[in-house]
Amino acid sequence: MRPLHRQGIVQTCRLTNSGLLRTRACTPTVLSERALHGPSNLPAKPERRERALLSETRPSSIVEHVLTTADTIASWARNGSMWPLSFGLACCALEMMHASMSRYDQDRLGIIFRASPRQADVMIVAGTVTNKMGPALRQCYDQMPEPRWVISMGSCANGGGYYHYSYSVVRGVDRIVPVDIYVPGCPPTPEALLYGVFQLQRKIRQTKTTRMWYRK
Numbered sequence: 001m002r003p004l005h006r007q008g009i010v011q012t013c014r015l016t017n018s019g020l021l022r023t024r025a026c027t028p029t030v031l032s033e034r035a036l037h038g039p040s041n042l043p044a045k046p047e048r049r050e051r052a053l054l055s056e057t058r059p060s061s062i063v064e065h066v067l068t069t070a071d072t073i074a075s076w077a078r079n080g081s082m083w084p085l086s087f088g089l090a091c092c093a094l095e096m097m098h099a100s101m102s103r104y105d106q107d108r109l110g111i112i113f114r115a116s117p118r119q120a121d122v123m124i125v126a127g128t129v130t131n132k133m134g135p136a137l138r139q140c141y142d143q144m145p146e147p148r149w150v151i152s153m154g155s156c157a158n159g160g161g162y163y164h165y166s167y168s169v170v171r172g173v174d175r176i177v178p179v180d181i182y183v184p185g186c187p188p189t190p191e192a193l194l195y196g197v198f199q200l201q202r203k204i205r206q207t208k209t210t211r212m213w214y215r216k
Contacts, residue, residue, distance in 0.1 A: 085120035089127025092154035092187040099190035117143040128156040129170040155186045
């Protein structure tokens with residue numbers, strides 16, 4: 001038997017005689033870096049330091065504790081009273097209306113549609129946005145008070161959908177207003193819309209607006 005070293009692989013060969021033939025059987029064995037170079041020659045690995053998110057850090061002073069409590073109360077109030085602006089533009093608007101009917105009854109969650117952007121804090125864009133509708137959409141968004149959020153509902157609002165290559169269609173509402181939640185589907189079901197609303201509530205709950213302003 002004789003070992004052959006090549007790039008950390010040891011081949012143990014054994015000569016055998018079987019009648020008139022003489023063969024050699026080799027068994028490769030992969031060695032680790034520690035077995036090849038020894039424990040002292042290995043480079044030291046740098047320690048990995050993870051930074052905690054701003055929402056996960058604990059308050060270090062009384063002021064931060066008060067601001068964190070204020071953020072928690074404000075987030076709880078916003079989650080329980082979301083007033084969306086019904087911006088229905090195509091067939092996705094029918095599913096959005098279906099979510100407010102008795103089968104799903106989104107009113108019990110505090111979600112009440114408003115006709116005026118000045119009384120709404122969430123805009124649900126449901127349908128195809130054309131080039132002529134873009135300025136009106138932006139104007140309604142600018143009239144909404146802060147803080148405000150946008151839900152893009154359906155494939156047409158997300159990226160143009162079926163009319164993606166049309167000359168008169170905006171390929172995504174995020175080219176006009178910032179979008180927080182994307183709801184896929186053509187059209188999405190009311191359950192999908194409600195799931196998007198729940199994800200938006202989760203995002204609002206994790207946002208620390210007052211505390212971030214204090215740390216600047």
